[in-house]
Amino acid sequence: MDGLKGDSIASALHAQGIKTLTKSLRYDLPRGFFCGIGKCSSCLMRVNGIPNIRTCIAPLLEGVKVEIQDKLPDIPDAKFQSKPKKIVSVDILVVGAGPAGLSAAIEAAKQGTKVLIADENLQIGGQLIKQTHKFFGSKYEKAGTRGIQIAVDLEKELKELEKSGNIDLMLNSTVIGCYEGKKGKHKFAIIKRKNYDSILYEVESRTVVIATGAMENMLLFTGNDLPGVYGAGAVQTLMNVFGVKPGNKVIMVGAGNVGLIVSYQLLQAGIIVDRVVEAAPIIGGYHVHAAKLRRYGVPILTSHSIIEAYGKDKVEGVVIVKLDKNWQPIKGSKEKVACDTVCLAVGLTPSTRLLYQFGVNMEFVPEAGGFVALHDDSMQTTVKGVFVAGDSSGIEEASTAMVEGKIAGVSASLLLGFNKNAKDLKKQYKKELDRLRAGPFGEKPRIAKRKIDKLLEKKNA
Ligand SMILES: Cc1cc2nc3c(=O)[nH]c(=O)nc-3n(C[C@H](O)[C@H](O)[C@H](O)COP(=O)(O)OP(=O)(O)OC[C@H]3O[C@@H](n4cnc5c(N)ncnc54)[C@H](O)[C@@H]3O)c2cc1C
Numbered sequence: 001m002d003g004l005k006g007d008s009i010a011s012a013l014h015a016q017g018i019k020t021l022t023k024s025l026r027y028d029l030p031r032g033f034f035c036g037i038g039k040c041s042s043c044l045m046r047v048n049g050i051p052n053i054r055t056c057i058a059p060l061l062e063g064v065k066v067e068i069q070d071k072l073p074d075i076p077d078a079k080f081q082s083k084p085k086k087i088v089s090v091d092i093l094v095v096g097a098g099p100a101g102l103s104a105a106i107e108a109a110k111q112g113t114k115v116l117i118a119d120e121n122l123q124i125g126g127q128l129i130k131q132t133h134k135f136f137g138s139k140y141e142k143a144g145t146r147g148i149q150i151a152v153d154l155e156k157e158l159k160e161l162e163k164s165g166n167i168d169l170m171l172n173s174t175v176i177g178c179y180e181g182k183k184g185k186h187k188f189a190i191i192k193r194k195n196y197d198s199i200l201y202e203v204e205s206r207t208v209v210i211a212t213g214a215m216e217n218m219l220l221f222t223g224n225d226l227p228g229v230y231g232a233g234a235v236q237t238l239m240n241v242f243g244v245k246p247g248n249k250v251i252m253v254g255a256g257n258v259g260l261i262v263s264y265q266l267l268q269a270g271i272i273v274d275r276v277v278e279a280a281p282i283i284g285g286y287h288v289h290a291a292k293l294r295r296y297g298v299p300i301l302t303s304h305s306i307i308e309a310y311g312k313d314k315v316e317g318v319v320i321v322k323l324d325k326n327w328q329p330i331k332g333s334k335e336k337v338a339c340d341t342v343c344l345a346v347g348l349t350p351s352t353r354l355l356y357q358f359g360v361n362m363e364f365v366p367e368a369g370g371f372v373a374l375h376d377d378s379m380q381t382t383v384k385g386v387f388v389a390g391d392s393s394g395i396e397e398a399s400t401a402m403v404e405g406k407i408a409g410v411s412a413s414l415l416l417g418f419n420k421n422a423k424d425l426k427k428q429y430k431k432e433l434d435r436l437r438a439g440p441f442g443e444k445p446r447i448a449k450r451k452i453d454k455l456l457e458k459k460n461a
């Protein structure tokens, strides 16, 4: 088969019309790609004989052999264990090179600290690399600039600082575990992938910034595991990163900003968006985005949801239903709609697994998107030297993620005794964060952060 340079294995297979990437172990049901960013494991395949490769983030290389895993994979051979591990020591490890992690790393390196930034993706920028629209938010934090351009700008800044020797970047590298290091240091295991093989790194750092972003939420309905049911981020990754159409006719579930923006991008790619269904009685996203869809004649049905996706080996249609004011299906309102793609834009959950490994205090804060680390206004968690920033500290936006990253980067440097003058900088960033969260669309994060403050106060009392 053919693919393009820069494709992932999964995007190349999609371009060839192959949506089934794996089979369920018990019932042998077809499974496809769901998140597209290495977070859900629905794309595991055997690649060059190596089992459990996440093909959505594995690069396509010439002559690669890719197989469906329809049984439990064999235990990998001992090649990996026998390779010598590489040992690295830094002042700050930043996990995640999205807007939060990049801003944290840049800011910390500017203060003179030695920073290592690691990301499991093939490119830097996190969610930004698929945001082709002009960003909303504050003019002080890149509003009106396209997300992809913000990623380019941040990368330029990072590359400039790389020359000073203060920043090292590791891509295609997953931070898989945190351990106790010597003399109050933190120790991490990082797997760097090279040609589907792996090199183990042991990284020791004095502080760490966890900026691992978020995971797309799944919705409970019959057939939600059929190939052709995607998270909105995966649809964007296919279209905007790899130039591959996810399907020809889409039902969008969710009318928040993500659902509305991705619907518009689907239309721009020449794909039919049959309708947007939204369980809430009102549209959650900005009306400017809803108006664009209406101009294209796309109906946005509030108080509606999906109850089934049907099809033999992939999505062939859905059943949607009208909901009453208690969000219960109204009898007789079921409607069958033919389509080949279901796109779920029903919220995100912070990626917090590494934080749990540290034993950081985690609490459920619905307005933040789920369980989040208690943290102070320096973005420091309840474990000294462990900082958090961006969507992994509570779901918000790239604009706030960047400022939180800057605060975490400066605070981590200050904790290590670098550039005491940076205290004023920290104050300035905190003011900026308050300004970004002012106004009606900042209400949810304001509530979330207030709750986190109160829970932290209670814990420290
Ligand atoms: C459709 C859509 C439209 C949006 N529009 C806007 C907008 O107009 N304005 C705005 O301000 N925001 C917008 N956002 C939100 C914005 O993209 C996110 O809030 C922002 O990207 C969060 O930044 P982050 O750095 O916290 O996380 P991410 O951008 O998700 O980056 C996290 C990074 O961490 C890496 N990672 C995770 N775990 C590990 C690990 N264990 N080891 C190594 N690396 C790891 C990931 O690969 C990823 O690159 C939009 C989002 C979407 C989906």
Ligand code: FES
Residues within 6 Å of the ligand: 032, 033, 034, 035, 036, 037, 038, 039, 040, 041, 042, 043, 044, 054, 055, 056, 057
């Ligand atoms: S991990 Fe590859 S699609 Fe989710």
